[in-house]
Amino acid sequence: MENKLFIYNTLSRKKEEFIPINPKHVGLYVCGPTVYGDPHLGHSRPAITYDILFRYLTHLGYKVRYVRNITDVGHLENDADVGEDKIAKKARLEELEPMEVVQYYSDRYHEYMDALNVRKPSIEPRASGHIIEQLQMVEDILKKGYAYESNGSVYFDVDKYNEQHNYGRLSGRNIEDMLSTTRDLDGQSEKRKSYDFALWKKAAPEHIMRWPSPFSDGFPGWHLECSAMSARYLGEEFDIHGGGMDLLFPHHECEIAQSTVAHGHTPARYWMHNNMITINGQKMGKSLGNFITLEQFFTGEHELLEQAYSPMTIRFFIMQAHYRSTLDFSNEALQAAQKGMERLLEGCAKMDKIKAGSQSDFNIAELSEKCYSAISDDLNTPILIAHLFEGVKWINTLVDKNASVTEDDLTALKLLMNTMVFDILGLKANQTQGGGNDALLSETVNLLLNLRVEAKANKDWATADKIRNELQTMGIVIKDTKDGFEWEIK
RNA sequence: GGUUCCUUGGCCGAGUGGCUAGGCAACGGUCUGCAAAACCGUGUACGGCGGUUCGAGUCCGCCAGGAACCUCCA
Numbered sequence: 001m002e003n004k005l006f007i008y009n010t011l012s013r014k015k016e017e018f019i020p021i022n023p024k025h026v027g028l029y030v031c032g033p034t035v036y037g038d039p040h041l042g043h044s045r046p047a048i049t050y051d052i053l054f055r056y057l058t059h060l061g062y063k064v065r066y067v068r069n070i071t072d073v074g075h076l077e078n079d080a081d082v083g084e085d086k087i088a089k090k091a092r093l094e095e096l097e098p099m100e101v102v103q104y105y106s107d108r109y110h111e112y113m114d115a116l117n118v119r120k121p122s123i124e125p126r127a128s129g130h131i132i133e134q135l136q137m138v139e140d141i142l143k144k145g146y147a148y149e150s151n152g153s154v155y156f157d158v159d160k161y162n163e164q165h166n167y168g169r170l171s172g173r174n175i176e177d178m179l180s181t182t183r184d185l186d187g188q189s190e191k192r193k194s195y196d197f198a199l200w201k202k203a204a205p206e207h208i209m210r211w212p213s214p215f216s217d218g219f220p221g222w223h224l225e226c227s228a229m230s231a232r233y234l235g236e237e238f239d240i241h242g243g244g245m246d247l248l249f250p251h252h253e254c255e256i257a258q259s260t261v262a263h264g265h266t267p268a269r270y271w272m273h274n275n276m277i278t279i280n281g282q283k284m285g286k287s288l289g290n291f292i293t294l295e296q297f298f299t300g301e302h303e304l305l306e307q308a309y310s311p312m313t314i315r316f317f318i319m320q321a322h323y324r325s326t327l328d329f330s331n332e333a334l335q336a337a338q339k340g341m342e343r344l345l346e347g348c349a350k351m352d353k354i355k356a357g358s359q360s361d362f363n364i365a366e367l368s369e370k371c372y373s374a375i376s377d378d379l380n381t382p383i384l385i386a387h388l389f390e391g392v393k394w395i396n397t398l399v400d401k402n403a404s405v406t407e408d409d410l411t412a413l414k415l416l417m418n419t420m421v422f423d424i425l426g427l428k429a430n431q432t433q434g435g436g437n438d439a440l441l442s443e444t445v446n447l448l449l450n451l452r453v454e455a456k457a458n459k460d461w462a463t464a465d466k467i468r469n470e471l472q473t474m475g476i477v478i479k480d481t482k483d484g485f486e487w488e489i490k
Numbered sequence: 491g492g493u494u495c496c497u498u499g500g501c502c503g504a505g506u507g508g509c510u511a512g513g514c515a516a517c518g519g520u521c522u523g524c525a526a527a528a529c530c531g532u533g534u535a536c537g538g539c540g541g542u543u544c545g546a547g548u549c550c551g552c553c554a555g556g557a558a559c560c561u562c563c564a
Contacts, residue, residue: 481528
């Protein structure tokens with residue numbers, strides 16, 4: 001099958017056909033989390049977006065090396081000079097070793113990403129494990145004359161870079177504007193221009209996370225890790241670089257500048273940026289303090305949450321919007337997502353009940369074509385999902401025996417639905433369904449429900465209703481079906 | 491202040507110069523001892539004002555409202 005994948009490239013501001021550097025391989029780098037707090041809803045957006053990209057590229061037959069870093073050093077709390085490292089700050093507050101904090105929140109991140117069924121990246125490098133690579137890059141840039149040393153720190157010379165290259169190419173800014181709009185921060189005196197950015201920072205005496213270097217005992221600058229680690233694992237030029245839109249400037253702009261000087265060209269060919277999740281119309285983020293953690297979503301324990309939402313509900317909610325649009329959080333939207341997802345998954349589960357016939361009333365090949373062109377069109381998951389609901393409608397009609405399909409078409413339909421829903425969108429079926437989690441409980445409930453069937457047969461509605469209502473109170477939902485009953489734990 | 495972007499039916503959210511997005515909710519129906527669930531069917535839209543066009547939510551301009559980035563952020 002011929003599937004041309006189109007990706008919106010922030011560099012060109014256009015959708016472009018994806019053509020990998022190496023026909024069989026794809027190098028994908030995505031900016032991961034800074035591990036100093038519990039993962040919140042916002043973190044799930046890039047994780048899920050690029051997970052779908054990873055899954056789809058893999059499905060298309062590419063061998064994908066997906067690198068997603070963990071930032072455990074280098075981000076400053078406030079401004080350039082007086083700030084302290086976020087990790088170090090958190091460590092002091094909790095009286096922990098910085099690496100203990102990193103370990104804890106990395107584990108938390110992994111736990112919640114697993115819950116969301118986000119596949120693990122191929123490599124998950126940490127900034128602190130690549131100080132040597134970063135220092136080499138600093139020295140290289142310095143040697144080439146695009147950086148200067150000042151009071152033990154090293155800064156990137158944006159003016160010099162901009163003579164030959166275009167600083168602002170990715171973010172669409174120009175350097176004159178930046179000069180007038182960059183904030184006046186304390187300690188800017190070390191820098192020649194306010195828009196110069198740090199490659200290496202000298203550590204203040206109280207700073208715990210520090211490494212020796214020819215310039216000073218210090219730590220690498222804010223943007224260096226991604227450049228150094230992507231080059232190390234994917235090469236100096238790789239295919240796709242992803243991340244949140246909030247990283248577009250300055251982070252990704254700086255990455256491009258650094259890598260261009262060090263390696264002679266832009267590091268990645270395709271730059272993808274996912275949009276933000278908003279809450280009351282505002283970006284959900286760490287700094288605004290308006291975030292809801294994934295743990296809170298899963299338990300429902302947050303004042304803004306009317307109920308708990310399962311990881312798959314969160315995943316589906318995110319996939320129902322295009323990744324480049326903002327997505328507004330609300331209980332209503334999440335509840336709608338939950339119901340829609342349940343219908344989709346139930347549709348998939350019902351496919352086994354369909355018996356093949358002698359003719360097909362549906363064009364499965366056409367549906368398949370539509371699904372592939374949706375996901376190939378810059379990962380248009382909302383359209384893909386709309387088509388899958390068309391499939392669900394067909395499945396229901398077939399289950400009700402109001403239409404028929406041939407054996408071949410049935411196989412094709414099953415393959416299509418399973419591929420799209422489980423392999424590419426990465427949903428997974430609810431495990432508590434049918435009471436398969438505890439044999440004893442399962443048998444007990446089945447016993448009661450069989451008694452209820454007997455009561456119904458005897459027209460003993462009082463007993464039948466009593467069993468139903470009491471089980472309901474315990475959180476067991478009963479569904480009467482044509483051939484008996486189904487139940488699940490809520 | 492600068493740059494960029496957004497405004498779609500009750501809610502969430504796609505998309506396109508002319509052809510039904512989809513989900514949820516609502517309403518009607520089927521099923522059921524009743525209910526629930528499930529299934530089927532139905533309606534409402536493109537912020538305001540101008541312009542381009544045979545034809546514009548879709549392109550252009552202005553206005554209103556909102557957001558992101560310019561500081562760490564996914």
